[in-house]
Amino acid sequence: MSRLIASRKRLLRVRHAQHSQAVAAVMSARDEASQISENARRIALVRDELIGNEGATTGALLGSKRELATRLERAGRQLDGALYDANRRIDQRDAERVVAGRDREIAERLKDKAHAAREAQREARLAALPSYRRIQDRGTE
Numbered sequence: 001m002s003r004l005i006a007s008r009k010r011l012l013r014v015r016h017a018q019h020s021q022a023v024a025a026v027m028s029a030r031d032e033a034s035q036i037s038e039n040a041r042r043i044a045l046v047r048d049e050l051i052g053n054e055g056a057t058t059g060a061l062l063g064s065k066r067e068l069a070t071r072l073e074r075a076g077r078q079l080d081g082a083l084y085d086a087n088r089r090i091d092q093r094d095a096e097r098v099v100a101g102r103d104r105e106i107a108e109r110l111k112d113k114a115h116a117a118r119e120a121q122r123e124a125r126l127a128a129l130p131s132y133r134r135i136q137d138r139g140t141e
Helices: 002-051 059-128 131-140
Strands: none
Touching: 002 059
16 A cells, blocks of 8 residues: 555656646746747837938938838737747647646545545554454554
């Protein structure tokens, strides 16, 4: 019976480690999405500052600003796609975290059942002893 309990404890430790890894993966995915979102915001800010009115400008300056604005717009759209993928990864990692948490809870219940079975076995063994032996065994505990 103690081998079973040891096995259940080992399983619980593994499940706990898996759950911790899943939580870390969710946090990492959220950080990545946050960074992408911040980069998209900064690109939009730079593009908006580029369009600002400065008075008289030359055609070459307007052309270069337009080119830069186009590139920033393209980068912003690419970041939108990356943000969408990052949010999908967050959802996937969160689902994995839920599964890992459920597996950990199952392992905890199995360990508790093994402990209860061991205690029931000890009680049954004590009940099967003759009464004078029970008194002797309880005195040593």
